[in-house]
Amino acid sequence: MAGPLGKDLLGLAPLSADQIRLVLDTAVPFREISERAIKKVPTLRGATIVNLFFEASTRTRISFEFAEKRLSADTVNVASAGSSVSKGETLVDTARNLEAMKIDMVVVRHGGSGAAKFLAERIESNVVNAGDGTNEHPTQGLLDMLTLRDRFGDLAGKRICIVGDVLHSRVARSNIWGLTKLGAQVAVCGPRSLLPNAIEQMGVTVFNRIEEAIEWADALNVLRLQLERMQAGYIPSLREYNRVFGVTSARLEKASRDLLILHPGPMNRGVEIDSDVADGPHSVILDQVTNGVAVRMAVLYLLAGGKPELAEAAKKGVA
Amino acid sequence: MAYPIGSRDLLIRGGRIIDPSQGLDAVGDVLLRNGIVEACGGTISTPDGAEILDASGLVVAPGFIDVHVHLREPGREDVETVASGAHSAVAGGITAVCCMPNTKPVTDNQAVVGFVKQKAEQAGYARVYPYGAISVGQKGETLAEMAEMVAAGAVAFSDDGRPVESAQLMRSALEYARAFNVPIAEHCEDMTLARGGSMNEGIMSAKLGLKGIPAEAEEIYVIRDILLAKRTGGHIHMCHLSTKGSVELVRWGKERGINVTAEVCSHHISLTEDAVDGYNTNAKMNPPLRTAEDIEALQQGLADGTIDLLVTDHAPHHYDEKEREFADAPNGIVGLETALAVNTTYLLHTGILTLPQIVDAMSCKQAKIFHLPGGTLARGGIADVTIFDPNRQWSCDPKAFKSKGRNTPYGGHTFTGQARYTIVAGRVVYTA
Numbered sequence: 146m147a148g149p150l151g152k153d154l155l156g157l158a159p160l161s162a163d164q165i166r167l168v169l170d171t172a173v174p175f176r177e178i179s180e181r182a183i184k185k186v187p188t189l190r191g192a193t194i195v196n197l198f199f200e201a202s203t204r205t206r207i208s209f210e211f212a213e214k215r216l217s218a219d220t221v222n223v224a225s226a227g228s229s230v231s232k233g234e235t236l237v238d239t240a241r242n243l244e245a246m247k248i249d250m251v252v253v254r255h256g257g258s259g260a261a262k263f264l265a266e267r268i269e270s271n272v273v274n275a276g277d278g279t280n281e282h283p284t285q286g287l288l289d290m291l292t293l294r295d296r297f298g299d300l301a302g303k304r305i306c307i308v309g310d311v312l313h314s315r316v317a318r319s320n321i322w323g324l325t326k327l328g329a330q331v332a333v334c335g336p337r338s339l340l341p342n343a344i345e346q347m348g349v350t351v352f353n354r355i356e357e358a359i360e361w362a363d364a365l366n367v368l369r370l371q372l373e374r375m376q377a378g379y380i381p382s383l384r385e386y387n388r389v390f391g392v393t394s395a396r397l398e399k400a401s402r403d404l405l406i407l408h409p410g411p412m413n414r415g416v417e418i419d420s421d422v423a424d425g426p427h428s429v430i431l432d433q434v435t436n437g438v439a440v441r442m443a444v445l446y447l448l449a450g451g452k453p454e455l456a457e458a459a460k461k462g463v464a
Numbered sequence: 465m466a467y468p469i470g471s472r473d474l475l476i477r478g479g480r481i482i483d484p485s486q487g488l489d490a491v492g493d494v495l496l497r498n499g500i501v502e503a504c505g506g507t508i509s510t511p512d513g514a515e516i517l518d519a520s521g522l523v524v525a526p527g528f529i530d531v532h533v534h535l536r537e538p539g540r541e542d543v544e545t546v547a548s549g550a551h552s553a554v555a556g557g558i559t560a561v562c563c564m565p566n567t568k569p570v571t572d573n574q575a576v577v578g579f580v581k582q583k584a585e586q587a588g589y590a591r592v593y594p595y596g597a598i599s600v601g602q603k604g605e606t607l608a609e610m611a612e613m614v615a616a617g618a619v620a621f622s623d624d625g626r627p628v629e630s631a632q633l634m635r636s637a638l639e640y641a642r643a644f645n646v647p648i649a650e651h652c653e654d655m656t657l658a659r660g661g662s663m664n665e666g667i668m669s670a671k672l673g674l675k676g677i678p679a680e681a682e683e684i685y686v687i688r689d690i691l692l693a694k695r696t697g698g699h700i701h702m703c704h705l706s707t708k709g710s711v712e713l714v715r716w717g718k719e720r721g722i723n724v725t726a727e728v729c730s731h732h733i734s735l736t737e738d739a740v741d742g743y744n745t746n747a748k749m750n751p752p753l754r755t756a757e758d759i760e761a762l763q764q765g766l767a768d769g770t771i772d773l774l775v776t777d778h779a780p781h782h783y784d785e786k787e788r789e790f791a792d793a794p795n796g797i798v799g800l801e802t803a804l805a806v807n808t809t810y811l812l813h814t815g816i817l818t819l820p821q822i823v824d825a826m827s828c829k830q831a832k833i834f835h836l837p838g839g840t841l842a843r844g845g846i847a848d849v850t851i852f853d854p855n856r857q858w859s860c861d862p863k864a865f866k867s868k869g870r871n872t873p874y875g876g877h878t879f880t881g882q883a884r885y886t887i888v889a890g891r892v893v894y895t896a
């Protein structure tokens with residue numbers, strides 16, 4: 146089945162600006178379903194969806210599950226603690242098994258960059274990338290964009306700075322692809338050892354100092370710092386990271402204007418972000434979580450062949 | 465057991481003989497007898513009972529040699545055997561190969577060297593000259609028994625597949641090997657920089673979210689080994705160079721008279737990192753495909769002689785080993801059957817190298833640098849000949865490979881240039 150997004154959602158790099166807008170527009174009516182007493186419409190009744198998580202991610206998996214259930218799909222969760230390799234089954238074997246089970250959609254999270262694409266090329270089912278290695282996490286990118294759009298309206302010309310470990314971040318890549326397509330200005334800020342060498346060639350500005358980034362930006366998307374980056378020798382210590390790159394209220398107060406604070410979660414409070422910022426007035430972190438379910442509902446709906454112009458009717462349960 | 469020799473005289477008539485070893489580029493005949501070159505050049509009258517091969521319109525060259533291939537036997541006979549690899553070689557016009565010792569068990573003793581040689585003689589396609597490992601088990605700890613391996617037929621030493629991480633061990637290897645006049649071939653890769661990387665570090669790795677291998681991972685070892693060769697007087701041979709910086713460092717070493725030679729793979733002079741886009745595991749190799757700037761420098765290095773040899777780093781894999789997520793897929797491509805075509809298409813028809821330069825880099829210099837038989841059509845030399853058509857167009861179909869491997873980034877590519885007859889010891893072993 147192929148709707149206006151094509152067969153799969155593998156990333157924001159392959160999508161056009163119009164396709165991205167379409168998902169965001171479609172997510173808006175779906176968001177209201179979650180506000181109701183009975184949070185369910187029959188839109189995907191009879192569809193079977195497998196959530197295939199080779200890598201643990203409670204947040205993303207739960208968000209997808211809510212989205213699926215609110216659309217009345219039948220879901221199965223397959224989790225694999227280690228990698229597929231350690232179990233002796235390759236991704237291609239997994240693909241063949243899924244294909245044989247005649248399911249409609251697969252939501253896949255995997256530690257290897259390109260794994261979602263790999264799977265999508267080998268099965269008929271629609272594939273949604275729920276994060277592949279350090280490549281992309283498109284639904285996270287879309288929910289970030291929806292959150293920003295809620296506050297800013299049109300994103301053209303808006304200045305968004307991604308802060309932290311861009312090198313290992315699939316969220317950062319999806320943000321860069323998606324935001325630049327909608328005309329936003331994108332910057333990154335973090336220790337140089339955690340920024341890809343050639344990042345400027347992707348059309349983004351690089352700030353070496355968080356103070357400069359704060360002065361420049363309309364919004365900061367603060368990435369989670371994996372604690373093992375210190376052991377791996379990328380940064381000296383978490384303490385120093387917080388002191389140099391931490392998003393703190395003291396730093397934000399010095400800024401000449403207010404800016405929006407996003408974080409994909411889960412947060413290391415006191416490392417990349419301070420608690421008073423995370424819970425403060427400029428944080429839209431909980432809006433991101435709400436928007437996550439809506440965006441995922443929109444993606445599943447559109448991939449299943451749902452018509453964008455009927456999204457409003459689908460919300461009422463009649464289409 | 466000896467290598468099979470052609471039973472009748474073979475007269476190769478009317479081809480364009482290109483043999484830089486004798487400064488020869490002229491239309492003429494070549495006569496092969498009893499496995500050696502009986503006469504070369506001019507018009508030769510047909511001996512009684514001789515087989516005649518009409519080479520008009522074709523190039524007649526001393527048999528191509530490839531000093532860098534992986535044959536997988538012993539250990540992974542499902543992927544390639546000495547016989548299938550030697551068959552693959554002649555299908556690409558290559559009459560002799562040197563095979564790397566990263567087999568299972570590692571070729572680090574005279575028994576395995578002898579085993580590989582024996583398998584090759586039984587197969588009877590290309591000649592096979594084994595490498596021995598520099599260190600026992602390629603573990604980088606202690607020197608392997610080089611003298612014994614040389615006596616059993618090893619022609620060079622390498623721990624290819626991995627670098628020799630200890631500078632002290634590399635120094636010892638260069639010093640020890642001097643007595644046997646064999647090169648020490650290094651796979652240049654600083655693992656502290658490269659580990660976990662699966663492609664070139666640059667804009668493409670940033671876009672794809674793959675850990676990159678920076679050019680410096682290679683260059684640090686290139687300069688280290690050149691300095692060790694300077695210290696020891698040993699012969700260091702640089703395997704599969706891939707970066708502009710490496711070319712500049714080798715040039716620096718050669719200008720100072722240091723005993724350094726270097727090779728480049730056909731894929732590194734023809735494809736950029738862009739071939740990896742879409743997570744194409746057939747474009748995954750180590751060292752990785754680099755940038756257009758690197759390609760230009762490597763081509764220039766070949767043209768001015770800084771880089772001596774064109775090799776393949778032939779590395780067959782079972783198809784399902786490449787059928788996986790990019791970072792976990794094995795490195796390497798099937799190279800023997802496309803090398804000549806890649807070289808003529810990307811170096812000859814683009815005006816970067818002349819035909820004599822290509823023959824020199826694929827044959828004469830290989831024999832000279834590795835002290836191998838062949839690399840010449842001079843009277844008395846071994847009767848290994850490659851006859852090719854530099855202008856013949858063909859389309860690459862991996863299913864037709866003689867190698868057991870199918871992993872190539874060139875599937876469906878149209879090439880200009882193809883081997884037509886491959887002759888080993890006076891016997892035609894392959895015809896296209």
Ligand SMILES: [Zn+2]
Pocket residue numbers: 624625626651703704750751
């Ligand atoms: Zn190597």
Ligand SMILES: [Zn+2]
Pocket residue numbers: 532533534564624625777
């Ligand atoms: Zn190799």
